[in-house]
Structure formats: structure tokens, C-alpha cells
Amino acid sequence: xxxxxxxxxxxxxxxxxxxxxxxxxxxxxxxxxxxxxxxxxxxxxxxxxxxxxxxxxxxxxxxxxxxxxxxxxxxxxxxxxxxxxxxxxxxxxxxxxxxxxxxxxxxxxxxxxxxxxxxxxxxxxxxxxxxxxxxxxx
Amino acid sequence: xxxxxxxxxxxxxxxxxxxxxxxxxxxxxxxxxxxxxxxxxxxxxxxxxxxxxxxxxxxxxxxxxxxxxxxxxxxxxxxxxxxxxxxxxxxxxxxxxxxxxxxxxxxxxxxxxxxxxxxxxxxxxxxxxxxxxxxxxxxxxxxxxxxxxxxxxxxxxxxxxxxxxxxxxxxxxxxxxxxxxxxxxxxxxxxxxxxxxxxxxxxxxxxxxxxxxxxxxxxxxxxxxxxxxxxxxxxxxxxxxxxxxxxxxxx
Numbered sequence: 043x044x045x046x047x048x049x050x051x052x053x054x055x056x057x058x059x060x061x062x063x064x065x066x067x068x069x070x071x072x073x074x075x076x077x078x079x080x081x082x083x084x085x086x087x088x089x090x091x092x093x094x095x096x097x098x099x100x101x102x103x104x105x106x107x108x109x110x111x112x113x114x115x116x117x118x119x120x121x122x123x124x125x126x127x128x129x130x131x132x133x134x135x136x137x138x139x140x141x142x143x144x145x146x147x148x149x150x151x152x153x154x155x156x157x158x159x160x161x162x163x164x165x166x167x168x169x170x171x172x173x174x175x176x177x178x179x180x
Numbered sequence: 181x182x183x184x185x186x187x188x189x190x191x192x193x194x195x196x197x198x199x200x201x202x203x204x205x206x207x208x209x210x211x212x213x214x215x216x217x218x219x220x221x222x223x224x225x226x227x228x229x230x231x232x233x234x235x236x237x238x239x240x241x242x243x244x245x246x247x248x249x250x251x252x253x254x255x256x257x258x259x260x261x262x263x264x265x266x267x268x269x270x271x272x273x274x275x276x277x278x279x280x281x282x283x284x285x286x287x288x289x290x291x292x293x294x295x296x297x298x299x300x301x302x303x304x305x306x307x308x309x310x311x312x313x314x315x316x317x318x319x320x321x322x323x324x325x326x327x328x329x330x331x332x333x334x335x336x337x338x339x340x341x342x343x344x345x346x347x348x349x350x351x352x353x354x355x356x357x358x359x360x361x362x363x364x365x366x367x368x369x370x371x372x373x374x375x376x377x378x379x380x381x382x383x384x385x386x387x388x389x390x391x392x393x394x395x396x397x398x399x400x401x402x403x404x405x406x407x408x409x410x411x412x413x414x415x416x417x418x419x420x421x422x423x424x425x426x427x428x429x430x431x
Binding site for chain 1: 325397406410
């Protein structure tokens, strides 16, 4: 920032960002919620890694870990983590068309097509993975 | 005409006497079509002649009358009293306050210049500048449509007032400058991408953006700078990858 030497009264007031900037409007709050979903995904990943560790330790350790998951606190956490992950998916799908633009000549694919396409992909992948888990894997 | 009046609180900051900004309240008469800019003009003309603010065209083209209106970055000429119950008008967020509603936009203007916002040709240096340019660079409507939206910016600064990353780090090139860089990089007549890519790649470039997206929300010209920046990330990532395998075009 340049300061003029001619005018002695020039004294720009610098507006520093306060720690509570994100409480100023709803848009920022939802942004923080979106970013905050990472905490639940992180914790979920930790639990999953713990499961892998238990699996490596043998059948008894694995069974004990699976049994511990029926603890109501774990179930509530997984419910919250699922909601958080789904909200993140929703925001990701919504932002995707802004980054990936598909054009054919003058025609630009509408954002709604890209969002719908992602949801279709999501449902198909979920069904396949669930199908493998329920009928093939176990 | 009706006899409606509205309480309008206006931020004051007089550098010669004030240590920090403060709010002054006025009763402003208004009608269905009174804009925020007209309300401020009424205050200056009738109630408080010392009030300072920028304005010019009154029709959302010049980009001068950006203020915070009830905490949201808005153009004064494009915002109407009829949509509010009361009003609080302040200088644009994140910018230093010069006086009252006048923000110091010098840093912003410098950022716009930094990213070389003009068409650059590869053989420019070899051109004989004493001769008139005889070559024309054609552009089809399809080529125009790739960047047209990003060329609609009026440099009002609302997106910077909306950007918490710029608020946190004033060195961040910010929405308008990065959208402008993307606009020229996407122009088929331009060959200057490699001169702009270092600015995109830098810490203050596209990677400082966390896609909050509020810049695009407040943009009065629907430029969608968040889209431009995040498409710029794709360019920057591609450049990084090409550099890794030493395929990037060198001078």
C-alpha cells in the first residue's frame, strides 16, 4: 500500500479479520460446516484403521473390535459421520461443474446435468459395493 | 410518492479526528425505487455534507459504489431500500478504510496489473512498432464463449470484500485478478499463458483459494470468479505435472 507524503491526514484504517469472521453470515457458516465434515471423516478413518490393526492381530482381536462397534456411542458417531460425509458429497457435487466445464462448440453442458450424473454414479457405485459386501464378500 | 422513511446507519471514519470507524444514524425518506446510493446521496445533500463515498455511473457498470450493506458486499446503485427494514452501510470489508465509505483499493488495482491483463503474442518482441499492425486475430463465437463471462468484471472489489482468504492474507491475488488471468489464458488470441502461470502457481495464487464460493455469490455481474480460480487450479496442476516430466514449454 502506498502512502502519500503530501497529505498529512492520510491514515487508512486497517480492518483486521476477527476470529469470529465466519459467524458474520450464513454463507460462511455453511462453508465452515463443509470444511468441518473433514473432522468426522478423519475420525471415521481412524476407527477403520484400528479395525485393520485388530484384523492383523488375529481372529479374537477382530471379533472383539466388531463387537465393540455395537456400543451405542459408536453407532451415534457413525450416524453423524454418515450425515457429515453426505453433506460433503452434496457440496462437492454442487461445486464440481464449476471446475469441470464440458463444451461442444457453443453448447455448454448445464450444471444440473453434471450434478445429476454424479449422483447417478454415486448410487450405482454404492449399490455395487453394498452388493459385493452383502452377497459376495462375506 | 410515499412518505416512507428508513433508519440508515452509515459508517464514518475521519482520519484527521477519528481513531476508529463509528456509526452515524440518519432518517432517510424513500420510495419503491430508491437505491442505497441515492440514500447516501440524500444524506450528503441534505443531512451530512462531510460524508465521503465513491460513485459514478449509477447503473452497475463503473464499479465505484461498492459498500457493505447490512454486512453483505453490494453495489449501492443495484441495491434498493425496499428490500430492507433498516440499513447499515459500511466501507468494503478487508480493505483499509480511507475515509467514511471510501475503501483504499490501491492494492487491488496493483494485483490486477500484476497478472498481465492484456493479449500477449509470442512474436511481439520481433514486431516493428513503427509499422501499423496489419494482422488480424480472428475469434469464433465458440472461442469467445470460453472466456466471455470472465471478461464482464467491473473491478468493483465486492469479491475481495467477500473473500475470507483475502481478509486473512492481503497478499492473496484474490478473485478478480485470478479470474482476469484466467480470462486472458482462455482467449485464443493470447499466447501469454506461460507468463501468467507463475502468478497462478505462487503461494498467493490459485492455491490460496479454498473455494468458499462467496465471491461468486456477491458478484454483481455474474462473473463467477470462484469457477475461474478453480479452473485455474487445473491449469496450475497440469503445469506442475508437465514440469515434473520436463515437458512444459520454455522460453
